[in-house]
Amino acid sequence: MRNFHVTTVWGIPIRVNISLLVFLPVLAWLIGSGSQIELYAGLVGGLAGTTLDLARLQAGSTPWLVGTLAAVGLFVSVTLHELGHAWAAMRYDLEVESITLWILGGLASFKQMPREWNREFWIAVAGPITSILVGVVCYAGLLALPASATVTLFVVGWLAVTNVFLAVFNMLPAFPMDGGRVLRALLARSRPYASATRIAARIGTAFAVLFAVVGALSFSPLLLLLALFIYAAATGESRTVALSDLLDGLTVGDVARPAALTIEAEASVEDLVDRMFADRSTEFTVTQGGEVVGVVTVADFHALSQAERSSDTVADLMETDLPRLAADLSAFDALVELDTSRASAALVEGPDGVHVVSREDFSSAMEMRRLVGTGDPF
Template structure:
C-alpha cells in the first residue's frame, strides 16, 4: 500500500501509510462513541488535579472532538516511540531509512539490525522508555492545562494512560515486537544469535496464536490483524537470520555457477530443448558473439508455442535484464538482491566482465551443504 511522506526528523523521512489515513477516522469514532470516554475519565481522575465530568465530555459534539484529538495524539505518540528506536540506533552508528506509521502502529526501518546483544537490547527497549517519557510529558502538560479547558486536559490525560499502556504492551515478548527483541538480546548473551532468534520467534508465534484466539472470542479484528502480522514477521525474520547465519563468511564466488555451459543466442528453441534433455539441465547462460547476454530456462520454453520451436531463437525467449553483482559481494547481500529481481537470476561480474550466473538453486545447494556441515569453496572458472 502507498505511503505519504509528511516530514522528516534528524533527516529521517516520516511516512504515513494509506491504511492509517483510512483507520484514523474509525479510531476517532471508536474513542468518541460508546463508553470509552466514561471509562477513561474514571482512570484519568485518579491522577489528575482537575476532575473531569463524564457528562460534560460526552455532551453534544464534544466526544468527536475528543476522539479526533486522541486518535491523532496516539499516532503522534507512536511516531515518537519509533524516534526513540532511531535515536538509540544512531548512538551505535546505525542509520534509519524511514519511520512509517500504519494501521497497527509504527515501523522504524533501520539500516541494519545489530547482532550484538547489548546494542539490540538498548535499541529495542528505547521505544518503550520513550513512550513512558512521552506519558510523563503529557502529564506535565495536563498539570498546566486550566480547568476551563476540560477537553484539552482530558485528551492529554488519555495520552498519559495510553503511552504507559503502549510501553507495557510493546514489552510483551511477542517477537518481533520490542519485548521480543529484548528477549532475543538476552538469549543471545549465552547462545548463538540464530538460536536466540529461533527461540524468540517461537515466543512470537505463541503470542500470535493467543492474540488470534482472544481476538476471535472477543470479536476484535484489530487483535486478529496484529496476530497475523506478528506470526508472519516472526517467521520471516527467523528464516532471514537463519539464512544470514548459514551464508556468513561466503562471497558470491563461493555460490555462483562459474563453470556452466552456455547456449548460443541464435540457437532454435527446438535445439535448446534437445540440449536440455541431453544434459538434464534446465537453466543456461546465453552467449552472443562470445559475450554472456542473458539466461534461458525451461519455464521460458513452456511459455512458447510448441509449433514455433523450430523458428523461434533462444534470444527471443531469454531474460536479458539481469542485475550484475560483483563476484566478491557478500553472499547474503547478493541473495537479498537476487530475491528482489523478478527472474531470480543475476550475472556475476568480475572487473566489469560477466564470469558466471547465480540462481536460487545455487543458493539452495550451498545452504543445504552448510546445514550438513560441508565446507563450501569457490566454483570453477566460467
C-alpha cells in the same frame, strides 16, 4: 500498500501508510464514543485531581473533536516511540532507512540490525522508554492545565495513560515486538544469535496464537491482525537469520558457477531442446558475440505456444533483465537482491569473467554448509 511521505526528522523519512489514513476516522469514532469517554473520564479526573464534566465531553460534536485529537495524538506518540528506536540506533552509527506509521502502530526500518546483544537491547528498549517519557510529559501537562479546560484535560490525560500502556504492551516478549527483541538480545548473551532468534520466534508464535484466540473470542479484528503480523514477522525473521548464518562469510562469487553450459542467442528453440536432452540440463547461459547476455530455462520454453516453438530463437525467450552483481558482494545480500528483483538468476561480474548464480546455487551452498557445519567447503 502505498505510503505517503509526511516529513523528515534527523534525515529519516516519516511515512504514513494508507491503512492508517483509512483507520484514523474509525479510531476517532471509537475513542469519541460515549462508552470510551465515560471509561476514561473518571481515570483522567483522578490523575488530574479534579472531576471532568462528562456532559460537556459528550455534548454535540465534542466527542468527535475529542476522538480526533486523541487519535492524532496517539500516532504522534507512536512516531516519537519509533524515533526513540532510531535515536538509539544512530548512536551506534546504524542507518535508519525510514519510519512508517500504519494501522498497527509504527515500524522503524534499519538498513542492518545489529547482532551484538547489548546494541539490540538498548535499541529495543529505547522505544518503550520514550513512550514512558511522553507519558510523564503528558501527566505533567495534565497537572498544569486549569480544571476548566475539560477537552484538553481529557485528551492529554488519555495520552498519558495510553503512552504508558503502549510501553508496557510493547515489552511483552512477543517477538518481533520490542519485548521480543529484548528477549532475543538477552538470550544471545549466552547462545548463538540464530539459536536465540529461534527461541524468541517460537515464543512470539505462541503469543500470536494467544492473540488470535482472544481476538476471535472478543471479536477484535485489530487483535487478529496483530496476531497475523507477529506470526508472519517472527517466522520470517527466524528464516532470514538462519539463511544469513548459512551464508555467513561467503560472497556471491563463491556461490556462482562458471557459465559452462552456454548456448548462442541466435540458436533455434529446437536446438535448445536438443541441448537440454543431450546435456541433461534445464538451464543454459545465453551468449552473444562471446558475452553473457542472459539465461534461458525449461520454464521459458514451456511458456511458448507450439507455433512460437517452431519459429522463435533463444533470444526471443531468454531472460535478459537479470541483476548484475559484483563478485565480492556478500552471498546473503545477493540473495536479497535476487528476491527483491524477483529474478530467477543473476549475472556475477568478477575478474575472471561473468558467471551465473541462481536460487538453486544458493540452495546448494546452504545445504553444503548445513552438512559440513561452520567450516568453509568452498
